[in-house]
Amino acid sequence: xxxxxxxPTSQILAAGRRMxxxxxxxxxxxxxxxxxxxxxLGLRLIHYSNTxxxxxxxxxxxxxxxxxxxxxxxxxxxASAVPSQxxxxxxxxxxxxxxxxxxxxxxxxxxxx
Amino acid sequence: xxxxTQPNSMESNEEEPVxxxxxxxTISGTDYIHWYRQLPSQxxxxxxxxxxxxxxxxxxxxxxxxxxxxxTLILHRATLRDxxxxxxxxxxxxxxxxxxxxxxxxxxx
Numbered sequence: 001x002x003x004x005x006x007x008p009t010s011q012i013l014a015a016g017r018r019m020x021x022x023x024x025x026x027x028x029x030x031x032x033x034x035x036x037x038x039x040x041l042g043l044r045l046i047h048y049s050n051t052x053x054x055x056x057x058x059x060x061x062x063x064x065x066x067x068x069x070x071x072x073x074x075x076x077x078x079a080s081a082v083p084s085q086x087x088x089x090x091x092x093x094x095x096x097x098x099x100x101x102x103x104x105x106x107x108x109x110x111x112x113x
Numbered sequence: 114x115x116x117x118t119q120p121n122s123m124e125s126n127e128e129e130p131v132x133x134x135x136x137x138x139t140i141s142g143t144d145y146i147h148w149y150r151q152l153p154s155q156x157x158x159x160x161x162x163x164x165x166x167x168x169x170x171x172x173x174x175x176x177x178x179x180x181x182x183x184x185t186l187i188l189h190r191a192t193l194r195d196x197x198x199x200x201x202x203x204x205x206x207x208x209x210x211x212x213x214x215x216x217x218x219x220x221x222x
Contacts, residue, residue, distance in 0.1 A: 004156075035212075042200070043157070043212040090156050102149070104156030 002026050004105035006091050012111045013081050021076045021108050023091030031094045032074040033058070033102070034066060036087040043090065049074055081112045116140070117201045122217040131188040133216055135201030138182045144203040146177060148186045149212070151198045157212070160186065162204070188218075196220045 007022045025032065030051045035043040035058075045058030049068040063085060065077045074093075078085055091105045118136040125131040137146065148160040161168055161175045163184075168175040174187040188195055200215040 040214060042214045092156070101159040101162075102157070104158065107154075107156050 003103055004091055004093060006089075006105035006108050008108060009106070010109040010111075012113065013078075015082055015112055016080050019078045019081055019110065021078075021089055021091075021110070023074045023076070023105060024072050025074075025091075025093045025103070026072065027093060027103065028071060029093035029095050029103070030071070031096055032068065033092040033094075034064070034074070034076045035090045035092065036060065037090060037107075038087050046076065046089075078110075081110075083112045086110060086112045116144075116203045117213060119199075119201050119213070119216045121214065122219065124219045124221065125188075125191045126221050127192060128190050131191045131195070131218060131220075133186040133188075133199050133201075133218070134183065135185070136183050137201070137203055140181050140203060146175065146181075146184050147202050147204045148173070148175065149200045149202070150195075151200070151215070152194075153197070157200065160199070191218075191220045193220050193222060 005024045013019050033048045034046040036046055037043045044060050046060055046064050047055055047058055047066040049055045052068050052071045055066050055068055068074055089108045092102045094100045094102045145162050145164050147162040149157040150160050151157040161170050161173050163175045163177055176185045196219055198215040198217050200212045202212055
């Protein structure tokens, strides 16, 4: 059972470069989420999607964009990376957006120099 | 603003119970209380959730105060594999939920 698959696992990126973090789920969940985790700040929601074709902003959306072309995939794009976007990024999914258990991926560690 | 308040850290001995408190004094009637934990270098994983009644599952028990303004996650017999950060969060129609800093649990052999 794969669950949530994130790629890449780790990436070092020069500031100003474009980067897309990939997230795929095989549970046919309607809702998907992107979080970032920084030391001492817990996990903060970046963007979410209720269902395929819809997206919404979370707590810290600036500098990030997402798309939800189908149920399974929810990529997160940094159009022009900045050092403050150095973080560990977690993708998650749940059956519905406001109920049920969240399932998380293993994370993508991004370093922006 | 954070909806829940947890201690920063707790220590326990192996094979002993661990009681993790969480205060949520502004909880609304429709908020579910969820607990997740995050092991080192992994994504968070679901532990347990409840609304009003105490709940038990294979991982833990959740004791909810009668006024619902606080709850306690109980790990009945801590093992070294239970060393993790434990997050208490409220889940309702507000999907913009964040996890806060959680409680770091250390288990001594």
